[in-house]
Amino acid sequence: MENPFSLAGKNIIVTGASSGIGRQTAVSCSQMGARVVLIARNTEQLNMTLSMMQSPESHLVYSLDLADLDGMETVIKDIVGKTGKLHGLVNAAGISTTLPLKLISNEKLEEFFKTNVYSAIQMSRLFTKQVNVSTEGGSVIFFSSVMGIVGESGKTLYSLTKGALVSATKSLALEFASKKIRFNAVSPGVVVTPMSQNAVYSKDEESLNRIIALHPLGLGMPVDISNACVYLLSDASRWVTGSNLVIDGGYTAR
């Protein structure tokens, strides 16, 4: 039987590929046969990801600040010129924080929406252009979070942006269904990554133990999320769109 999860022959863009889940998603996609385009700001870290991938020579690396819309357009044009039309987009770039309401300024709101929402929406806009996306259709993944579904004291900023992505997923799924471009979100619980390890709650044992206890299966690993991305990018999920795949070790089961 042909592997239904194969990504052979697919060109897939992964943003935030310099670290954490984005990095692992790039690696997993390469192992499933995809040609991957890695995007993030840090070239050194991108090259590190590249070195972890299967057949590194077949992938492309672009150092880009996703706030730079003009830069984004130029890069997408360049990518399509080199790889041909695109089949997948994984918007893994994102930031997190723990900040009580009294410290949430408009500047903070803008910073979070720009990084977590605007860049994913603009990348999707460029990806879905007729000149860029495969005529067979495509798959776009937004990285939401369990914090897009449930709350936690001090996580308002993060929750706002992650919830926005879940909402966007549904309308975009409908808007692009006729073109066979699917939109889905993944919502991880706490995964062991540099981002979560830098979080306030990871810096002391008591908070960390509390967070671990909230996940019946313990904390996740990046590969737990990248495997789901492989599924959503592959033809195995051809009938899946507008969904939010929750991968949280049981965090939201309570």
Place this chain on the structure above:
Amino acid sequence: MEAKFLEQFTELLERETPVTLEDVFREYDNWDSLAYLSVISFVDEEYGIVIPREEFGKMKTIKDIITFIAANS
């Protein structure tokens, strides 16, 4: 740094009178877990320093917090 810090803390902890270096912050009538979270987040945002809970547990006065920040920045 001290004057600005005291001003920001007065605002952060919603004190009606300006906080002073000698204030024992846990004796504030509105001190609670959210106030704790606010202080930790504020210091992280403003100074890029995460105060470990154990260290914070040893602090008694506003001056202790400032001293910790100064020693770790």
